[in-house]
Amino acid sequence: MSSIIIDDEQPIKSKEEESNNTTSQSLLDNIEDIQSPTSSDEYNNDNDDDLSDNSDKVNNNNNDDESNWLNIKVEEECSKYMLISHFITRMGDRGWEFVIPLILIYISPNSLIPTTLFGLSVTIVRILFGTTIGHMTDNYKKLLVIKVGIIGQLLSIGLSCIILFKLVNMKNDDLETRCLVDNIFCSGLSSFLFFVLLTLAGTHSVSSLIMDISVERKWVPAICKKTLSKTTSRMKQVDLSTEVLAPFIAGLIATFYQLDKFTESYKLENNNSSTNHSSSSSSNSSSSSVSSHGPLFVFMIIGLFNFFSFAPQYFFLHRVESICRQHSFNIDSNLSQELIELQQPNNQINNSQEEMISNDIDIELLELKKRHSLKQVIIENIIIGEWNPLRNIIKGWRTFIQQERVYLMILAYVCLWFTLLSPHDPILTAYLSTHGYNYLDLSIFRGLGALFGLAATFSYTPLMRRFGGLNNTATFYIFEESVLIFLAAILFSWIESSYPAKYIFLVLIVLSRCGLYGFEICEINYVQRVVPDNVKGIVSGFESSLTNLAMLIN
Numbered sequence: 001m002s003s004i005i006i007d008d009e010q011p012i013k014s015k016e017e018e019s020n021n022t023t024s025q026s027l028l029d030n031i032e033d034i035q036s037p038t039s040s041d042e043y044n045n046d047n048d049d050d051l052s053d054n055s056d057k058v059n060n061n062n063n064d065d066e067s068n069w070l071n072i073k074v075e076e077e078c079s080k081y082m083l084i085s086h087f088i089t090r091m092g093d094r095g096w097e098f099v100i101p102l103i104l105i106y107i108s109p110n111s112l113i114p115t116t117l118f119g120l121s122v123t124i125v126r127i128l129f130g131t132t133i134g135h136m137t138d139n140y141k142k143l144l145v146i147k148v149g150i151i152g153q154l155l156s157i158g159l160s161c162i163i164l165f166k167l168v169n170m171k172n173d174d175l176e177t178r179c180l181v182d183n184i185f186c187s188g189l190s191s192f193l194f195f196v197l198l199t200l201a202g203t204h205s206v207s208s209l210i211m212d213i214s215v216e217r218k219w220v221p222a223i224c225k226k227t228l229s230k231t232t233s234r235m236k237q238v239d240l241s242t243e244v245l246a247p248f249i250a251g252l253i254a255t256f257y258q259l260d261k262f263t264e265s266y267k268l269e270n271n272n273s274s275t276n277h278s279s280s281s282s283s284n285s286s287s288s289s290v291s292s293h294g295p296l297f298v299f300m301i302i303g304l305f306n307f308f309s310f311a312p313q314y315f316f317l318h319r320v321e322s323i324c325r326q327h328s329f330n331i332d333s334n335l336s337q338e339l340i341e342l343q344q345p346n347n348q349i350n351n352s353q354e355e356m357i358s359n360d361i362d363i364e365l366l367e368l369k370k371r372h373s374l375k376q377v378i379i380e381n382i383i384i385g386e387w388n389p390l391r392n393i394i395k396g397w398r399t400f401i402q403q404e405r406v407y408l409m410i411l412a413y414v415c416l417w418f419t420l421l422s423p424h425d426p427i428l429t430a431y432l433s434t435h436g437y438n439y440l441d442l443s444i445f446r447g448l449g450a451l452f453g454l455a456a457t458f459s460y461t462p463l464m465r466r467f468g469g470l471n472n473t474a475t476f477y478i479f480e481e482s483v484l485i486f487l488a489a490i491l492f493s494w495i496e497s498s499y500p501a502k503y504i505f506l507v508l509i510v511l512s513r514c515g516l517y518g519f520e521i522c523e524i525n526y527v528q529r530v531v532p533d534n535v536k537g538i539v540s541g542f543e544s545s546l547t548n549l550a551m552l553i554n
Contacts, residue, residue: 069225070329078223078320079231085316086215087238092306093208094246096157099302100201103164107171108184114194118201125202126209126548128389131396133206134541137214138534141332142222143321145214150310152207156200161303163197209544215317217540221528222331223324229464229525233457236521240454244447250298333533396542399535406530410543412478413523416516417550421488421509423449425554435496441506448510456518463518470529474522481515484508 070078104114137145170190171180179186184194216235224231324331400407420428423446432442460473467473488508494501531539 068329070223070324070327072226074323074327075224075227078323079220079227079234081316081320081323082215082219082223082231083234083238085313086235087242088309088313088316089208089211089215090238090242091246092153092302092309094242095250095302096204096306098247098250099299103168103299104184107164107167108180108182110182111184114184117198120552121198121202122205123548123552125205127545127552128393129206130209130541130543130545130548131392131538132387132389132541133209134213134396134537134539134544135392137210137218137537137541142214142218143318145210145218146314146317149207149210149214150314152203152210154307154310156204156207157303157306160197160200160204161299161307163193163200164299167193167197209541211313213537213540213544216524217527217536218533219317219320219331221536222333222533223320223329228528229461232524232528233460233521236517236524237454237457240450240457240517244450244454250302253298253301392538393542393545396538396545399538400542403531403535403539406526406539409474409523409526410539410546413520414543414546414550416478416481416519417547418554419485420554421485421512423509423513436502445506445510449513452510453513453517456514456516457521459514460518460521470522470525474519474526477515477518477522479515481512481519484512484515488512 100118101115104118105112108114136148140148167180167184167190180190185191216232220231220235221228321331400410422428429442429446432445433439437445456477463473463476464470467476485508488505491501491505491508495505496502527536527540527543
C-alpha cells in the first residue's frame with residue numbers, strides 16, 4: 001500500500017520511490033524535510049489513502065521523477081513571477097468588468113438591456129467553450145497557449161475601446177433626438193457596433209479563461225511540486241484582493257476626476273456670477289456633463305492599463321519558462337513527442353526530421369495537390385473536429401466522470417453556487433435595499449464578505465496542519481459553509497420583524513464566505529494533485545462550464 005503526504009511544503013511521494021532512490025542526495029534532503037513534526041506521522045491517515053492511489057497513477061503517467069523536480073528556491077522564484085503575472089491579469093480583468101456596465105449605462109441610461117446582454121454573452125460563452133479551452137491547454141505547449149490568450153485579450157480590449165468610444169461620441173452628438181439614451185438599437189450603426197461589442201466581450205472572456213486554466217491548473221502544478229499548496233492559496237489571495245482592489249481604484253479615479261472638475265466649475269461659476277446671471281445655468285450643465293463623463297474617463301484609464309499590461313504578463317511567464325529551461329526542466333512533459341514536434345517552428349526541425357521529410361516527399365506532394373474547399377475545412381475541423389464545442393462538452397463529461405475521486409468534489413463545489421445568499425449577489429442586494437437595509441449596511445456587508453473570503457486563504461495552511469490532510473480540511477470548510485447558510489436561511493424570515501435577526505443574518509452570510517473559498521482552495525488542490533496532467537485542462541474547463549451554468553441558473 002503506497003502512502004501519500006499532503007503537506008504545504010512537501011510533494012506527493014510513494015514509498016516505492018523512496019526505497020529505489022535512497023542513495024541519491026536529493027532524496028536524502030527530502031527525507032530530512034519529511035521527518036518534521038508535520039510530516040508522515042501527522043498526515044499519513046486513512047483519509048489520505050484514497051488520494052494516494054490516484055496520485056501514484058498521476059506520477060506514473062507523467063513520468064514525474066522526483067529527482068527532476070526543481071530546487072525549492074527555484075520553485076519559489078518561478079512562483080513569484082507567476083503570481084505577479086496573475087496579479088496584473090486579474091487587476092485588468094476586474095477593472096474591465098467593473099467599468100463596462102458603467103459605460104453601457106452612460107450610453108443608454110434608460111435601459112438595462114445592454115448591460116444584461118453583455119453579462120449574458122460573457123456567461124454563455126464560458127459555458128459553451130470552457131471544455132474546448134481546457135482541451136486546448138492539454139494538447140498545446142504551455143507558452144503557446146499563453147500567447148493565444150494574451151493576443152485574444154489584446155485584440156478584444158483594443159477593438160472594444162474603439163467601439164465604446166464611438167458609441168459614446170454618437171450619444172454625445174445626438175443631443176436633440178436622444179436616440180441612444182432610450183434604446184441602443186435605435187439605429188443600424190449602433191446595433192451593429194453593439195453586437196460586435198458582444199462578440200469581443202465573448203472573445204475577451206474566452207481569452208481570460210485560457211489564462212486562468214493555463215496558469216492556475218497547468219503551470220502551477222507542473223512547476224511548483226514542493227510548494228503547490230502555498231502557491232495555490234496565494235493565487236486565490238490574488239483573486240480575492242483584486243476583486244476588491246480593482247473596483248476601489250477605479251472608483252477613486254472617478255471620484256478624484258469629478259472633484260477636480262467640479263472645483264474648476266465652481267471657480268468658473270464664482271468668477272462669472274458678478275457679470276452674467278446666466279452663467280449659473282451654464283455651470284449647472286457643465287457640472288452635469290462632468291459627472292456624466294466620469295465613467296468615460298475611468299473607462300479610458302482602465303482600457304489603457306489593460307492594453308499595456310499584456311507585455312509584462314507575457315514577460316513574467318516567459319521568464320518562468322526560461323528559468324525552467326535553464327535547469328533542464330520540461331514544463332510540457334505531459335505532451336506526447338508527436339504533439340511537441342507538430343508545434344515546433346520550422347527552424348527547429350532536426351536533421352533526422354529533414355531526412356524523413358525528404359524520403360516522404362512524394363506523399364507530401366500528393367497531399368498538397370488535394371484541394372479542399374472551405375466547406376470541407378469547416379466541416380472537418382469545426383463541425384466534427386476538435387474545435388466543435390458540443391463535441392468537446394460530451395468528451396469533457398466522459399473524461400470528468402472517469403475521474404472517480406474528483407468529480408464528486410467538483411460537483412459539490414458547483415452546488416455551492418446554487419444560492420442567492422451571497423454578499424455579491426445583485427438579487428439579494430436589491431431585495432435587502434427594499435427591506436430596511438441602508439446603503440451603508442449593504443456596502444459594509446459586501447466589503448466584509450470579500451474580507452472574510454480573503455481570510456480563508458490565510459487559514460488554509462494552518463488548518464491543513466491542524467486536521468492532518470486535505471480531505472479533513474475540505475470536510476471542515478464545507479461543513480462550516482453548510483451550517484452557517486442553513487442558519488441564515490432560518491433567520492431570513494425574521495429580518496423584518498426582529499432587529500437582532502436583521503444583522504445576525506448578514507453576519508452568518510459573511511462568515512460563510514470562509515467555508516466557500518476555503519473549500520474552493522481544497523478543490524483546486526485536489527484537481528492539481530489527483531487529475532492526470534494530460535486531461536487536467538479539459539476537466540478544469542468542464543468545471544468552469546458547470547460553475548457558470550450554476551451562476552446563470554441562479
